Structure formats: structure tokens, C-alpha cells
Amino acid sequence: MAETVVVDFPKNFTRALNDGQLRRNLRAAMDTLGMRRRTLFSDPVAFEQLRARGDAIRQRALRQLPELLERLETKCTANGIQVHWAETPAQANGICLEILRRHKATRVIKGKSMVSEEMHLNHFLEEHGVEALETDLGEYIIQLDHETPSHIIVPAIHKNRDQIARLFHEKIPDTPYTEVVEELNAIARKVLREKFFAGEVGVSGVNFAVAETGTLCLVENEGNGRMCTTAPPVHIAVMGLEKVVERLEDVPPLLRLLTGSATGQLITTYFNMITSPRKQGEKDGPKEVHLILLDNGRSKIWADPELRQTLKCIRCGACMNHCPVYTRLGGHAYGYVYPGPIGSILTPQLEGLDHAGAMATASSFCGACEEVCPVKIPIVDILRRLRVESYNKQDASNAVKGHGYKTNATESLTWKAWALSNAVPWINAVNAKLLGLLGPLLPRLPAWGIVKGWRQSRALPRFAGKSLHALAKESRIRDE
Amino acid sequence: MECTATMPDRPEKVYFFGTCLIDLCFPRAGMAGMELLQREGIQVIYPQQQSCCGQPAYNSGFPDEARQVARQQLKAFPQDYPVIVPSGSCGGMLKHHYPKLFADQPEAAEAQHLASRVFELTEFLVNVLGVELEDRGQPIKVTWHSSCSALREMRVIEYSKSLVRQLKNVEVIELQRERECCGFGGSFSVKQADLSSAMVADKVADIEQTGASLLLSGDCGCLMHIGGALEHRKIAIPVKHIAEFILERTRG
Numbered sequence: 160m161a162e163t164v165v166v167d168f169p170k171n172f173t174r175a176l177n178d179g180q181l182r183r184n185l186r187a188a189m190d191t192l193g194m195r196r197r198t199l200f201s202d203p204v205a206f207e208q209l210r211a212r213g214d215a216i217r218q219r220a221l222r223q224l225p226e227l228l229e230r231l232e233t234k235c236t237a238n239g240i241q242v243h244w245a246e247t248p249a250q251a252n253g254i255c256l257e258i259l260r261r262h263k264a265t266r267v268i269k270g271k272s273m274v275s276e277e278m279h280l281n282h283f284l285e286e287h288g289v290e291a292l293e294t295d296l297g298e299y300i301i302q303l304d305h306e307t308p309s310h311i312i313v314p315a316i317h318k319n320r321d322q323i324a325r326l327f328h329e330k331i332p333d334t335p336y337t338e339v340v341e342e343l344n345a346i347a348r349k350v351l352r353e354k355f356f357a358g359e360v361g362v363s364g365v366n367f368a369v370a371e372t373g374t375l376c377l378v379e380n381e382g383n384g385r386m387c388t389t390a391p392p393v394h395i396a397v398m399g400l401e402k403v404v405e406r407l408e409d410v411p412p413l414l415r416l417l418t419g420s421a422t423g424q425l426i427t428t429y430f431n432m433i434t435s436p437r438k439q440g441e442k443d444g445p446k447e448v449h450l451i452l453l454d455n456g457r458s459k460i461w462a463d464p465e466l467r468q469t470l471k472c473i474r475c476g477a478c479m480n481h482c483p484v485y486t487r488l489g490g491h492a493y494g495y496v497y498p499g500p501i502g503s504i505l506t507p508q509l510e511g512l513d514h515a516g517a518m519a520t521a522s523s524f525c526g527a528c529e530e531v532c533p534v535k536i537p538i539v540d541i542l543r544r545l546r547v548e549s550y551n552k553q554d555a556s557n558a559v560k561g562h563g564y565k566t567n568a569t570e571s572l573t574w575k576a577w578a579l580s581n582a583v584p585w586i587n588a589v590n591a592k593l594l595g596l597l598g599p600l601l602p603r604l605p606a607w608g609i610v611k612g613w614r615q616s617r618a619l620p621r622f623a624g625k626s627l628h629a630l631a632k633e634s635r636i637r638d639e
Numbered sequence: 640m641e642c643t644a645t646m647p648d649r650p651e652k653v654y655f656f657g658t659c660l661i662d663l664c665f666p667r668a669g670m671a672g673m674e675l676l677q678r679e680g681i682q683v684i685y686p687q688q689q690s691c692c693g694q695p696a697y698n699s700g701f702p703d704e705a706r707q708v709a710r711q712q713l714k715a716f717p718q719d720y721p722v723i724v725p726s727g728s729c730g731g732m733l734k735h736h737y738p739k740l741f742a743d744q745p746e747a748a749e750a751q752h753l754a755s756r757v758f759e760l761t762e763f764l765v766n767v768l769g770v771e772l773e774d775r776g777q778p779i780k781v782t783w784h785s786s787c788s789a790l791r792e793m794r795v796i797e798y799s800k801s802l803v804r805q806l807k808n809v810e811v812i813e814l815q816r817e818r819e820c821c822g823f824g825g826s827f828s829v830k831q832a833d834l835s836s837a838m839v840a841d842k843v844a845d846i847e848q849t850g851a852s853l854l855l856s857g858d859c860g861c862l863m864h865i866g867g868a869l870e871h872r873k874i875a876i877p878v879k880h881i882a883e884f885i886l887e888r889t890r891g
């Protein structure tokens with residue numbers, strides 16, 4: 160199953176940057192999301208306090224991750240939820256299929272789940288004769304268009320209303336063209352309603368799993384998550400194993416941070432807490448609830464104290480909403496499931512630097528992501544670490560998968576020479592002098608290598624005739 | 640705006656860390672920075688042994704080379720004087736990243752000691768020296784670019800802008816997206832040239848719509864980048880480091 164994806168980053172980036180419609184759609188959407196978030200977290204002091212709490216909760220959970228997972232399993236099992244462990248996406252898919260087969264199910268309805276994207280579950284199920292219907296409006300839209308999510312919270316963010324109107328008209332039988340939002344909603348609702356009742360198994364993600372009580376929390380706005388987890392007789396929840404928290408009281412601050420950061424909402428329209436299958440005498444709810452805990456490289460990330468912070472993520476998407484790179488590329492250009500800043504630190508660790516290492520270079524280190532991250536993930540530090548690992552050929556036990564892929568003599572030598580010239584004052588002085596003399600010539604240099612990249616949109620800098628070192632000496636500024 | 644460090648009392652002497660980019664391409668900004676300090680009666684020391692803070696290698700994935708260069712700066716600024724840096728980016732490197740870079744090295748304490756003495760130029764002028772500026776220049780419309788490191792790492796933008804606001808003939812027209820990166824990011828500007836170009840194109844458009852006749856910033860990296868993009872498009876808006884601008888407008 161684990162097909163190796165080959166992503167042509169430069170080509171993807173160029174294509175996205177040339178797509179004016181995409182740029183406009185994204186800009187408008189990101190501006191709205193950013194504005195809503197700012198309105199909700201308008202008091203910077205209160206926000207700092209809240210996110211310090213969020214950070215502490217996630218750190219505490221990760222510190223005791225193995226114990227908490229065991230506790231979660233014990234509690235869930237006692238509550239009647241069947242817990243499964245999957246090391247790889249292939250195993251997780253296999254477990255899903257086995258459950259479906261046992262129930263002779265061929266129709267699955269799905270709530271939004273990024274982990275199921277990580278598993279490429281829909282594709283897998285389709286190959287095995289199972290129809291998986293996305294019921295989140297955004298997910299439904301992109302499924303109609305055979306696309307993948309371009310954002311972890313707002314999967315169809317790259318499309319505007321006109322594009323959706325056209326899509327519905329073309330892909331849903333007997334649908335007249337309309338651009339009225341309410342009518343578009345009504346169309347989707349009608350299609351989805353019917354499918355909810357036909358669904359034999361519901362699949363959902365998990366936002367937080369509480370170890371203390373064995374509760375699975377699901378945050379959503381459309382009620383489709385509730386339908387998926389209550390209407391069909393079987394519910395399968397898939398979850399990355401880092402999503403566990405210790406106590407029930409850990410949930411409210413995280414929930415506030417999640418909804419506020421994601422969409423600027425104080426609370427979502429629906430918040431589901433699932434603690435068991437239907438109990439005796441109860442009239443509704445699934446008869447079986449399964450929880451699949453996916454590792455997929457997370458335990459390796461967890462083993463490194465710095466990289467572990469990646470796992471604090473609560474998947475709010477704020478980092479991408481505020482990222483100047485994501486805003487210009489959209490999610491698809493990244494080529495993997497998780498785009499934007501979180502994708503750029505998570506994906507290379509999951510897929511290996513040799514495959515996705517380029518994502519770590521697609522950042523100007525502006526820090527806008529860190530500034531909004533509700534659990535204070537040091538995204539820039541982790542990106543920098545990934546860049547280091549990209550050149551790290553030595554076989555360290557905690558090295559990131561695919562490390563050292565970028566090692567090359569030219570770059571190593573260049574940096575060695577640079578270091579020498581900046582560590583030895585007299586070499587530095589000679590260089591400064593040379594550059595000063597050559598300065599006037601530089602703008603006429605032929606366009607090659609890095610100069611070429613720079614010159615595509617920027618005039619070359621001019622070196623001053625005299626360096627600051629020289630001027631300071633001339634002006635008799637004290638040298639001690 | 641919060642204070643990022645305990646401000647020292649007015650010192651007698653300060654070190655000036657000129658940064659490699661100012662050294663080579665914008666020396667006048669460096670000289671202006673030193674003159675602004677001297678004018679307040681501070682003795683400025685410019686160690687000739689200094690070079691680069693090491694950030695280019697540090698951010699490109701070459702920490703050993705960065706350390707090699709950073710060690711030279713530890714040697715160049717040994718005394719207990721404040722170290723004034725006319726750049727949020729290089730200041731951030733010395734202040735926030737040296738302790739990490741040397742965390743498990745013999746020089747850990749030295750790096751901490753240096754980091755604790757680092758101040759960005761405008762924050763020092765405002766907070767420690769309390770400078771008062773008298774504008775002697777002609778009326779002018781300028782716009783201001785906040786470098787990401789001055790904004791988010793050193794958190795000194797309010798100090799920089801408060802200095803410009805003291806100049807009574809200077810009208811500052813703010814950018815619409817002042818908080819957005821110009822796309823420089825050191826090696827990012829050449830390794831991801833397309834992305835960087837897209838970012839600076841938007842920045843240039845934003846600058847143009849202000850109608851300002853000059854772009855100011857506290858970081859020469861951004862100025863080199865944006866200035867290069869303006870020149871490439873043949874847009875006649877010059878760029879200037881804040882220190883040079885302030886000095887020119889207030890010199891008798």
C-alpha cells in the first residue's frame with residue numbers, strides 16, 4: 160500500500176504561483192480566517208495565558224504518552240470501545256477493511272479526518288469495492304472533483320463560490336446552476352441526507368482522546384460528524400496516537416484554542432464526546448465502536464525531545480492561514496497530505512527527508528506561524544533542525560528518516576570557505592577589500608547559479624567602495 | 640509593546656556590532672548608527688575583529704560553520720558593555736540563537752553573557768538613551784517596512800517607529816500588510832527564488848500604493864531585497880536604513 164509519492168516541488172510551486180485565480184481565492188479566504196481569529200483573541204495577554212496552558216497540557220500529555228495510551232486503551236475497552244493498534248497506514252487500512260468485511264458493508268460515510276487522508280483510506284476502500292462518501296461539505300466538494308484537501312480545516316478553501324456552483328451543476332445529476340450559497344448548501348444537504356441513511360459504517364477522526372475517561376472528542380460545525388458516528392450501526396474512529404490528553408479538564412482550554420485559532424469561533428456548532436457504543440436500553444448510537452490508533456512514524460518523532468514538539472499540534476490550521484508561503488501556493492503544491500508550516504515540519508519526518516525534505520526549504524523563517532500557533536510549537540527551530548538533518552550524513556540513532564540526502568561537496572565547501580573568511584579577521588578584511596573593488600562590476604555579472612535566482616526579480620546589490628571596518632578605522636572609532 | 644530585556648542604566652561605553660551586510664553594502668548605515676550613539680555622549684567601540692553573526696550558515700543547515708564564525712564574535716566582544724546592533728535579524732541571532740547554538744559547548748556561558756548584552760539600535764536609543772530628535776528636513780512622505788525578526792523575535796518595531804514619529808516633517812504612511820514577510824529569508828531568496836519573487840512583488844505593490852517617496856527599515860537584508868526588486872522594476876523609490884535617515888534629518 161505504502162506507495163512512494165514522488166513530488167516535483169519546483170514544478171508544483173511554479174504552477175501554483177502562476178495560477179492567479181488560486182492566489183486570489185486563497186488571499187481572500189486567509190484574510191477572512193485571520194481576521195476572525197484576531198477578533199476572537201483580541202486580548203493578547205489573555206491569549207498568551209491561554210496558549211501557555213494549551214502548551215503545558217500538550218507537553219504533559221506527550222511526556223507520559225506511552226502510559227496515557229495504555230490508560231486510554233484500558234478505559235475504552237472497559238467502556239466497550241474496541242481498540243486497535245496500527246503501526247503503518249497499511250495496517251490501519253487492513254483493520255478497517257476487516258471490520259467492514261465482518262459486517263458485509265460496502266458503503267461507508269465519513270466525517271472529516273486528516274488521519275484517514277494520511278492512510279489514503281478512500282482510495283484503498285475503493286480498490287476493495289467499498290464506496291466511501293465524504294459528508295463534510297468541503298470534503299464532499301473536493302471528492303466530487305476528485306481532489307484531495309488543500310487545507311487541514313477547510314479542505315476546499317482553494318475553490319471559490321463560482322467554481323463550486325459549476326461543479327455541482329456538472330457533477331450532481333439534475334442540478335440547475337446556482338451561485339446562491341443557501342441553495343448550494345441545500346443541494347449538498349439533500350444528497351448527503353440520503354447517503355447518511357444508506358451508510359453501513361461511519362468513519363470519523365478524533366480531535367482529542369481523554370485517557371482518564373476513555374472519551375473520544377470530535378469537533379465539527381455541520382452535524383455530519385454526529386450523523387456519521389450515530390446513524391450507522393458501526394463507528395470506526397481513526398486517530399494519530401499523539402492526540403491523547405490526560406484528563407477531561409484538559410479538553411476545554413484546548414477546545415477553545417482549537418476553534419478560536421481555526422475559524423475564530425468561541426465554540427463549534429457541534430462537539431461530540433463518544434465514550435461507548437449504544438448501551439442496553441438506549442435507543443440510538445452505533446452498536447460497535449472501534450478506535451484505530453495509528454503510529455506511522457510518530458513514535459520515532461516522539462523519541463527526539465526537540466522533534467517531539469511537532470506532536471503537540473492540535474491541527475487548527477492557523478499556521479497555514481498566516482503563512483506567506485501557503486497563501487501563495489495553496490495546499491496542493493506541497494504534494495502531501497499536510498501542507499503549510501505544520502506540513503513542512505511533519506511531512507519530512509513521516510515520509511523521510513529524501514522525499515519531502517524540500518518542504519523544509521520553502522520557508523523564509525518569518526515566524527508568522529509560531530506567532531499564532533496555539534500550542535507554541537517552535538516551527539522555525541524544527542524547520543532549521545530538518546535543514547541540518549538534510550546534510551547530516553552520520554548515522555545518528557535519532558536522525559530523521561532520509562537524513563543526509565542533500566549532502567554535496569560544493570555546498571559543504573562553500574560554507575567551509577565562508578566560515579574561514581568570517582572566522583579569520585585578516586581573510587575577512589582582504590575579502591571586504593576585494594568585494595569593494597569588484598563592487599561596481601557585480602551588477603553586470605552574467606546570470607548563473609544563485610545570481611540567476613536573485614536576478615530574476617531583483618537587481619544585484621552593490622558593494623560599497625569602503626567597508627564599515629575601513630570607515631570606522633578612518634574615523635578613529637575605538638577598536639578594543 | 641513589551642520590553643524584551645532588562646534595560647541597563649545609561650552606560651559610558653558600548654560595543655557596536657556592524658553586521659556583515661552593512662559592512663560590505665551599507666556602511667553608511669553603520670556609521671550613522673555609531674554617530675547617533677556618540678551624539679548622546681556614549682563612547683562607541685567598534686572591534687575590528689568582528690565579522691558576521693553566523694546566521695547564513697545557521698539557517699542553511701550548517702551549524703558547525705555557524706559556530707566557527709560565532710566563536711570569533713564571542714572573542715570580539717568580551718567586555719561587559721552593551722552590544723548595539725543596527726539590525727533585528729543579526730541582533731536576534733546573537734540574542735536568541737547563540738545560547739542555543741552553544742548550549743552543549745564549552746562556550747555556553749560566554750554565549751549567554753553576550754546574548755544578555757545585545758540590544759537592537761532603536762530600542763537602545765529609545766529605552767536607554769531616551770533620545771529626542773529635532774527634525775531639520777523638508778516635508779517628506781515615507782513608508783516603513785518591519786523586518787520579521789525585528790517584529791517577532793526582537794519585538795522592537797514600536798521603538799523604531801516612535802523615533803520616526805518624532806520627526807515632525809515626516810509623514811509615515813503605513814503599508815497595508817506591514818506584518819507580512821518581504822520574502823528575503825537569506826538563502827530562501829535564491830533557493831526558492833520563485834516564491835521569494837512572488838512575495839517581494841506583493842511587497843513592492845504595497846509600497847507603491849502608499850505614494851511614499853522613500854522606504855525605511857531597520858534591517859538591511861530586507862532593504863537590499865526590496866530595494867533590488869524596486870530597482871529591477873525601475874520604480875524610483877529609494878530605500879534607507881532608519882539610522883541613516885534619522886541622522887540626516889537631525890544633523891545641524
Ligand code: SF4
Nearest residue numbers: 472473475476478532
Ligand atoms: S502547528 Fe500549531 S498552528 Fe499549525 S496546525 Fe498545529 S497547532 Fe495549529
